[in-house]
Amino acid sequence: MDAIADPNFKHQGNKLNAVEESPSLLTVVIDITPQLWTEFDGKKGKKGNILDVLKALIVFLNAHLAFNISNQVAVIAAHSQGIKYLYPKSGSNSNASELDDDHNDHYETNTDKFIISKNMYRRFRNVDETLVEELYTLFKEEKKNVGKLTQKSTLAGGMSAALAYTDRVTREMETMSLKSRIMVITCGSEKNNREEIFQYIPIMNCIFSATKIKCPIDVVKVGGSKESTFLQQTTDATNGIYLHVTSTNGLLQYFSIAMFIDPSLRQIIVKPNKGSVDFRTSCYVTGRVVAVGYICSVCLCVLSIIPPGNKCPACDSEFDERVIAKLKKKPVVPRLAKKKSSGHISK
């Protein structure tokens, strides 16, 4: 009996292994702060880099929609004054969750989207038209905002919104076991580092929620320095892909290879990034990179030196003097008599 039963049951195992294709949601967060891109344009000596990126992005979105009939996309722009949903259209009353087939005709009238071929596949066209249209209005608004004050990038806000959107769509599509991923496109600038500090906690929070809802975050960084500590940590922690490109030429090829790995394929495809990730932090006081540091037990800020006045510079709590004294003691005490105390310190 066993011998007969065997192939039949084995058969079943194989069949179940073949992963059922599940649709996936791609949420793109793109940083379109004009300042960054003009800076990048200036450095490259070529205008309109952002347009190259956007063109590539549109084709990439189409490719994602082509991958599976129930695949979904959303695009969020982080601009200088806030964030804006480019697709699904914000303020439109059509329920985005039904974007499958019943897209109403209310953006049928605009004349600005002549770029998008009329005869394109409907689903591509619906997405692309909305996207172009929304971008157009956004750029017009941005023109007015040129002189306005900006202190930090709005990327983290975009990522937070992307996560909330992902959460919502997965909840609504529960029956289809929808997978999701987020792709962040940003432009690097040299003086980014100062800005990034304000982003640290929100980005970290995004990482944790992304791991919790099992949503990989991919990052494409155009120009700037090769490293981007926080975004690299993001991709590392969420099983995403970090890609740094120096120019926008051939971006589409990068997109269609490195960024096209569907969540369901992640288990079997070798990820293109394997560099080391910098996990060190910087000291709160000196800004130096720390390998061994002191941590305030109250606010968890990292210090490379014992702060003067035995007070935490971040939260003002006073430290226990005895402990500080112990920490200050140099551990260079090889003689027998003092060995005991040095052993105590490291505890």
Added chain:
Amino acid sequence: MSSDLLKHSVNQYLEELPQPVQTRLYESPATCLAIYRLLPELAKYFMMSMVFNENFILLRDLDRWVKPNGKIQFQEAIKSLKSLHLIIPKKNDTGALMIGLNPTFRESFKNALTGGEVRNSFGIVIENNSISMDILNEYSSSKWETILHFMVGTPIAKIPSANVLNLLKSSGLMEETETTAEFKITNEGFQFLLQEANAQIWTLLLQYLKMAESFQMDPVDILNFIFMLGSLEVGKAYSTKELSDTQKNMLKDMRDYGLIFQKNSEASVFYPTNLSIVLTSDNKNAVRSAAGALDSVVQKNKDDSGNVDANTMLNDEVGLQGQKTPEGAVIVETNFKLYSYSNSPLQIAILSLFLHLKTRFANMVTGQITRESIRTALTNGITAEQIIAYLETHAHPQMRRLAEENLMKKLELDPNSKDTLQILPPTVVDQIRLWQLELDRVICYDGSLYSDFESSTEYNLLSKYAQDIGVLLWRDDKKRKFFVSKEGNSQVLDYAKRKLNKK
């Protein structure tokens, strides 16, 4: 699972087409898009990485992209790409195998993605001529369900058109009894009923294609039209102007299946229904909602009479949209009891094929899976696998979620665990299989026996390869013999030639 089956059968048909026909097929962007969607996931990924790259790539490089645990998928992907002639192999100077994309396909697919020259292959929309979704749904489901009801033999059933009957007969789903000239369902027919709607439609369409060839209709035209239907938008009117004559002829037949709606046969526009969208989709929800469209129409009518506001309001409040339990959701308990939330006579008729029905309530039926009920099904030619697949695909989302949670927990505790998703209670699944085994004591496989090896290394090499690519059916290490399935034979032979000639 049945979507795999569907893909398999459609792909098989496409693969069997002669290469010139395939090439002509690839000239239409819509067809390319549809074929692309039918490919295995990994193949889709490879395709995408090659579409915008004109150069040939080393096959070895592709292989390197895939982790060792994905080799089976890799083989499968390359195999399907090759048989559709989507990739063209070439040797480079050093003799390494390079592959490139079929240029016709690349061009059309690129056009589909970028919206370049698509030449109306996605249909021509006639604006301001839309139609209410309800009419479409009602129309398509009534047409489709008529066919199914007729097959099941529901007494109330209307008789479908002669074309459809002809098709059913020639596809072997039903046969005409000689004495009474009545139609009787065959074993294949029973199997057909258990499939998902999209698989059913495709079964019929493939049969249609086969028949069409005998009428001298061009398969490329037909396929293009079918794939185009799959990419249209429901509720929009499309012009018939640009259609070829063959395609215009097809309109009538498609109308009979409920795939499209026309106000009258002379109308210059047609409306695709949600059944046609299902053609290129393996989306469970779409498929099921199409199948249960009739019920949802009924539901809607009820809502209309009642207060719609209150209903939508509540749904909104809880955030229930999109979570509506799909029609006919089935719950199977470990004690072999089955509950199905459905009141469609069709669903119930299908369940009764393998179920001992007990009670019927306003919105659900209950029944018991018994040895007798399963045996009846088995003697009708329905296999255990089909029953299980049916139950699995129709399982209540709650069951699926539970199974997923359990699996997740297991994987968390033991990341190496080989367990797979078990949506149905394993006792039930195993028992159904055992009941089938009671009937088949002997299983036949077509294939080839490898024997008389010179050395054990040779034997090991080949048998291991055969096992790795998953075609090994039986082996006996002592006698140095092994048996390989028919499909895998050529691969093993190739490998043997390559390996053994070298030495």
Added chain:
Amino acid sequence: MAPKISDSESDADDVIQISNRRQRKQVHFDANSKEPKKDKHVDEKDNHDNKVSKNKKKKKKKPQGNENLQGANGGYAWEDEIKRSWDLVTVDEEADMTSLVASLIDARKKRAAKRNVTPYQRGIIRTLILTLDCSESMTEKDLRPNRHAMMIQYSIDFIHEFFDQNPISQVGIVIMRNGLAQLVSQVSGNPQDHIDVLKKIRKQEPKGNPSLQNALEMARGLLLPIPSHCTREVLIIFGSLSSTDPSDIHQTIASLVDERIRCKVIGLSAQVAICKELCKQTNYGDESFYKILLDETHFKELFDEAVIPLPVNRINKGFTLVKMGFPTRVYEDTPTFCSCHSRLVYGGYFCPNCHNKVCSLPTVCPCCDLMLILSTHLARSYHHLMPLKTFNEVPVENENFPTDNCFSCQKTFPVLKNNKTGKLLTSSRYRCSDCSQDYCIDCDVFIHEILHNCPGCESKPTI
């Protein structure tokens, strides 16, 4: 359907019940705001709290805590009419339960979203001894499949959650069985070890009597060497109604107070006086650390509460600096041994102090005793220190709202109008007071439970 209440009892409590139900019924038909609904839930909670002892088992209690056992009607709580879960269900004329379900779901979401948000200084670096009752009483089947199995299952979840939220903390596990306390898992920061141990215990049959004193003494012993900047906590899951102790447990409690060890007890059956005293004494007079579970979901909630770090008490402040190492990750082509498990692994982390390889973080370097963590682990605790402000429900004054879509997920806000009057029932909008963006209830929950970022505030270009 009118609420079913027996005529014989006409005391105050029941009057409240009735009026509450009437109010709630109104909500669905012609109420103007959600206020009454909320009241109802508060009431319900209070009732539960008062009647904790009205637990499923009507076992005899120790006489000490009598005044607390009184129900609202002056008699013993267990003399009240039993409220069955189905009594709560009111069905309206069309036998449509959706409205009821909807309101319940909404209320649950709301409760979940309204967590405590006052920023406290919290003891982030925690040491917790999980003490599990494995005595005979755990074989009771009032929790499915039995108390023991459920406790172990939830404990495993708890360990996961605990280390997820408190990555730089440590846990030890002690079980009470056969009158003895048994250390089953050493104090360590590796969740996998604990989970393996718990899985082993799952197969063990509960046996004998529990001894609270032995367990507490053992926990005290384990917590003694813990430095003062860590919190010392004991979480006890107690299923029995008695404890078999070798000597005076009050002395043990007193010494726990001296050592500033804080105890939290989750009771599975009835309230036990000694547990209450233990919690009260060790938590500076706060009685809320002793909770009795109402049902399975409540059990889970109680476990979840223990995941959140305790506010640092003024009295036991031990602010200090802790020395920690941030190791770098390395990739290797050939596997080498790690010093923590002596296993061959590819790559790992090098301790910046002694360059010794460990395979997972956070951990304490086995060579030089330096605490090794990733900076991301630190960041994981930040939201405890800087909780996000709660969003306020936007009042329904006029029907003009600035936006129709949720700021973060673009969902269109539902328009919930009363059928008869046409008035808006609720705005369904929850507004962040800092950035004045409106969110839907689902996003509100997601943002406060998981994300801990306000998307609106983060997308403001200025600080």
